[in-house]
Amino acid sequence: MEWFRKAKAGLTRQDKQDIPDGLWTKCGGCGEIIYARELERRFWVCPSCEYHFRIGHAEYIRLLLDDGVLEEYDRGLISGDPLKFKDKKKYPERIADAQQKTGLADAVVCGIGKIGGRAVSFSVMEFAFIGGSMGSVVGEKVARAIERAMTRRIPLVIVACSGGARMQEGILSLMQMAKTSFLLAELVEAKIPYISVLTNPTTAGVMASFASLGDVIIAEPGAQLGFAGPRVIRETIRQELPPGFQSSEFFQEHGFLDKIVKRTELKPTLINLLTFLSGPNSGVMEKTGSTLPMPGGLPESPA
Amino acid sequence: MRPGTYLDFEKPVLELEARIRDMREFANDENVELTKELRLLERKLDKLTRETFASLSRWQRVQLARHPMRPYTLDYVEKMTTGFTALHGDRAYGDDRAMVAGPAMLSDRPVLIVGQQKGRTTKEKLANNFGMCHPEGYRKALRLMTLAARYGRPIVILIDTPGAFPGVEAEERGQAEAIARNLREMALLPVPIVIAIIGEGASGGALGIGLGDRILMMENSWYSVISPEGCAAILWRSEGAVGNAPRAAESLRLAADDLLELGIIDRIIPEPLGGAHRDAAASASMLKAVILESLIELGALKPDELIARRRDKFRKIGVFSEDDTF
Numbered sequence: 246m247e248w249f250r251k252a253k254a255g256l257t258r259q260d261k262q263d264i265p266d267g268l269w270t271k272c273g274g275c276g277e278i279i280y281a282r283e284l285e286r287r288f289w290v291c292p293s294c295e296y297h298f299r300i301g302h303a304e305y306i307r308l309l310l311d312d313g314v315l316e317e318y319d320r321g322l323i324s325g326d327p328l329k330f331k332d333k334k335k336y337p338e339r340i341a342d343a344q345q346k347t348g349l350a351d352a353v354v355c356g357i358g359k360i361g362g363r364a365v366s367f368s369v370m371e372f373a374f375i376g377g378s379m380g381s382v383v384g385e386k387v388a389r390a391i392e393r394a395m396t397r398r399i400p401l402v403i404v405a406c407s408g409g410a411r412m413q414e415g416i417l418s419l420m421q422m423a424k425t426s427f428l429l430a431e432l433v434e435a436k437i438p439y440i441s442v443l444t445n446p447t448t449a450g451v452m453a454s455f456a457s458l459g460d461v462i463i464a465e466p467g468a469q470l471g472f473a474g475p476r477v478i479r480e481t482i483r484q485e486l487p488p489g490f491q492s493s494e495f496f497q498e499h500g501f502l503d504k505i506v507k508r509t510e511l512k513p514t515l516i517n518l519l520t521f522l523s524g525p526n527s528g529v530m531e532k533t534g535s536t537l538p539m540p541g542g543l544p545e546s547p548a
Numbered sequence: 549m550r551p552g553t554y555l556d557f558e559k560p561v562l563e564l565e566a567r568i569r570d571m572r573e574f575a576n577d578e579n580v581e582l583t584k585e586l587r588l589l590e591r592k593l594d595k596l597t598r599e600t601f602a603s604l605s606r607w608q609r610v611q612l613a614r615h616p617m618r619p620y621t622l623d624y625v626e627k628m629t630t631g632f633t634a635l636h637g638d639r640a641y642g643d644d645r646a647m648v649a650g651p652a653m654l655s656d657r658p659v660l661i662v663g664q665q666k667g668r669t670t671k672e673k674l675a676n677n678f679g680m681c682h683p684e685g686y687r688k689a690l691r692l693m694t695l696a697a698r699y700g701r702p703i704v705i706l707i708d709t710p711g712a713f714p715g716v717e718a719e720e721r722g723q724a725e726a727i728a729r730n731l732r733e734m735a736l737l738p739v740p741i742v743i744a745i746i747g748e749g750a751s752g753g754a755l756g757i758g759l760g761d762r763i764l765m766m767e768n769s770w771y772s773v774i775s776p777e778g779c780a781a782i783l784w785r786s787e788g789a790v791g792n793a794p795r796a797a798e799s800l801r802l803a804a805d806d807l808l809e810l811g812i813i814d815r816i817i818p819e820p821l822g823g824a825h826r827d828a829a830a831s832a833s834m835l836k837a838v839i840l841e842s843l844i845e846l847g848a849l850k851p852d853e854l855i856a857r858r859r860d861k862f863r864k865i866g867v868f869s870e871d872d873t874f
């Protein structure tokens with residue numbers, strides 16, 4: 246039996262780690278010193294240069310879902326150690342540490358929420374959990390989120406943030422790319438819309454599977470997006486990489502991204518896209534949401 | 549022994565083989581009776597060969613998978629099929645020589661062959677980018693697989709790549725998108741897809757043509773989420789990545805018997821003792837037999853049943869538990 250618990254999103258331990266300590270914080274983009282409460286009110290986007298600070302899963306839930314509510318599923322899926330992976334730190338210890346740090350069992354949170362009154366199967370990845378890497382648990386939870394979208398005939402939204410497949414599960418991690426992509430083929434057949442939201446970073450095995458397969462793909466500005474890591478590319482071609490290489494802007498320029506969307510405009514953009522995609526020939530049950538976004542409007546601020 | 553044609557751990561065997569060859573020639577040329585000596589040496593060679601190759605470490609298997617004399621995709625195509633007609637281009641950007649594809653006859657069956665080709669000579673290696681594909685390679689493969697599916701022809705895929713190419717142009721042309729799209733499109737192709745990892749199966753570059761109904765691995769091939777060197781660079785950067793690749797190979801459990809045990813592959817194709825390169829013809833005939841057998845089994849399934857089984861195969865991959873108290 247599937248179980249859930251309602252997770253009213255608040256600041257988790259993990260968020261407190263990602264978000265700079267203290268009253269004042271230095272912008273990673275322009276170096277300006279900004280009042281932390283001001284940043285929080287702006288969803289951690291710099292007021293001067295629009296640098297997007299990295300935020301955690303709970304913040305995206307609060308930012309994107311109506312009332313910040315996610316009806317969470319599959320919270321208790323826990324990774325095994327199929328390879329008995331030999332490393333300086335044992336894989337189960339690595340998992341336990343990440344669990345302690347984030348309060349999550351693994352690197353993705355999945356469930357049902359509403360965006361502009363429309364129910365969606367929603368997933369958001371957590372970078373603070375071993376770099377948002379995809380092993381068996383992430384693959385399984387994303388697979389179930391896709392199946393949930395098909396069963397309930399509601400759109401799928403995935404907020405990606407991941408360095409790629411998780412090395413410690415070897416070939417099993419790699420195969421999660423095939424598993425999730427397979428189910429997305431069925432999602433297309435079922436005419437269920439899927440919006441992929443890319444955040445900093447989305448690379449390697451996640452980028453080369455479900456994150457690249459949205460009907461519409463949007464990304465926050467300045468995110469690192471791509472297949473191979475910059476270090477590997479630099480060492481392979483023995484050349485410096487061009488400025489802005491593998492950024493959201495690079496991705497859009499080369500035709501692999503529908504739109505760069507500022508964090509503060511993500512929700513209204515999602516509402517517009519979901520409204521369009523839930524057309525008369527779509528497989529979604531509820532063709533219209535109850536609320537439409539204000540043109541260019543901001544979502545409700547948390548504080 | 550030409551340098552660059554053998555591995556260090558093969559050397560004693562090869563030297564002994566050469567000594568026996570020389571002695572036999574000498575015996576013939578000079579008409580000297582050396583039968584007894586030869587028999588002794590042959591017994592010694594037999595023992596040494598067994599000792600050297602009987603229980604290989606994972607790292608040794610990786611080395612065999614990369615052996616300079618190992619049969620490549622086109623060697624297998626030449627030995628297993630007739631009438632192979634290589635087709636080129638992705639109809640969008642260009643032709644990737646690291647990916648070969650085209651129709652051929654496998655016994656009496658028309659099939660589409662798809663595979664990575666590393667290149668034997670320095671010139672070929674450079675032209676083929678050492679078997680590392682660009683996006684147009686994956687797109688060429690998909691174009692022709694879609695064509696095969698439209699006309700009901702099964703697909704035979706040979707994987708042999710050190711990875712998808714990590715370069716600026718590959719990123720500009722959407723390496724990630726090309727691989728992801730292949731996975732999604734291969735999922736529902738209504739024809740049998742038989743895959744064999746014949747050498748190296750490195751990460752997304754291998755998986756990009758790796759979704760199908762049967763996954764076979766040659767005995768001395770490897771398949772994992774990252775190369776041993778890449779893994780070592782992450783785990784033991786300070787201690788030197790290259791020297792720790794053998795350790796990483798052990799950690800990753802990337803050998804054929806590992807993948808069989810983990811439930812990822814369906815069958816291991818045995819190789820001649822010492823590796824496929826020691827008898828390419830025998831290797832090809834083993835591989836051909838298993839591919840044919842797989843095609844016959846899969847050919848009996850209706851497309852819906854074929855796809856449903858393919859779905860189950862991938863849907864169930866993963867090791868986890870459920871803890872409701874978390």
Ligand SMILES: [Zn+2]
Pocket residue numbers: 272273274275276277291292293294295296
């Ligand atoms: Zn700034």
